[in-house]
Amino acid sequence: MSTVSQTLETEDDLLTCLRVKLYHPQQNVKGLYQLLPLGAKSRHSAEDPLRMGRDAQSCALALADARVSRKQLALHAYRTPRSPDTLFEIQNLSQKGQLSVNSTALEYLERTELPDKALIRFGEYEILIVRESGEAKGSFEVELEVLAAPPSRETCTCVSSVAPVMEAASDWMDNFQGGPLETDETTMLHS
Template sequence: MVRKMFLAELIMSNFEDADTEETLTCLRMTVYHPGQNGGIFKSIKFYNREKLPSSQVVKVGRNSSICQYTFLDRQVSRVQFSLQVFKQFNSSILSFEIKNMSRRTSLMVDSQELGYLNKIDLPYRCMVRFGEYQFLLEKEDGESVDYFETQFILSPRPLLQENNWPTQNPIPEDGSYSSFSMQSASPTEMDENELWIQA
């Protein structure tokens, strides 16, 4: 009996002295691509939450040695875009900024067009697009400033139609966008060596 009481007191003492577990800010990314059944998202673990340190810059693209999240698609740049956590001045809440890391494809954040190395703070909910890729990004606030979470969700239907966002035509290979002159060929990325050989 005495031993049971001692064990109970020890457990209560450990429970009371344990650090309070903080909730984590989560960036939920719902994705859609018309060719998604072909395996382009094969390396993405959908519906799992992944815990990351706030100091980590998250990179999304084609190169698995650089990017945390990769798409198996030659039309995606080696690094397409990056996400970085920061705190607004006089705020305890984590925010995110997105930066376009692709030299050849503009990144649309709602109605804002980001060129190469342009960045913008993400609102709580927004649509991010490049080529035929559609991302609905939604932030869920947490208490921790040391860690955050990401979660990917696969949408069976186009996100633009469901959310009444305006459609965007694919961006041609030269990186310029015009609603009057569109190339029918999909953009493909070339190495600098390939360009040197052609020149």
């Protein structure tokens, strides 16, 4: 009598899903995404890096754009002893161009942890990646969609919207009679 291991993944296991939202200013003119399985979920082995680039043979996510490196980036799945979640690192595979992850620049072969929500930029591309946790360990899903507007518009703080707040704070501080204030002067602005 044979038994089935309880650790094997089944079709009922909830897979971690990477929702990848793509934007390029010329995406409506060119067929940049013609090689991508848009609108459908695709399953990938957690053991193999998920690559994006121009080379459709070595990259599961191929872009039809001569300005993109043959291998542009890779997503590596991993787990830690402290968490049941499948997590990801992103690595820049392009020798020609820089890659940024939430405004942190990565040079060739550099890696960084991919946050649950990350804005990836290279060339004129903006890619928003959102990780949704799942239970399965051996594989994960990727769902691709094209955005009509750059995701940085949604995730950045514009200088014009900060100015009125700064003026109001300045007026308030001019009227303050209680002595000096401590302020946090760090303001995160995304380019």
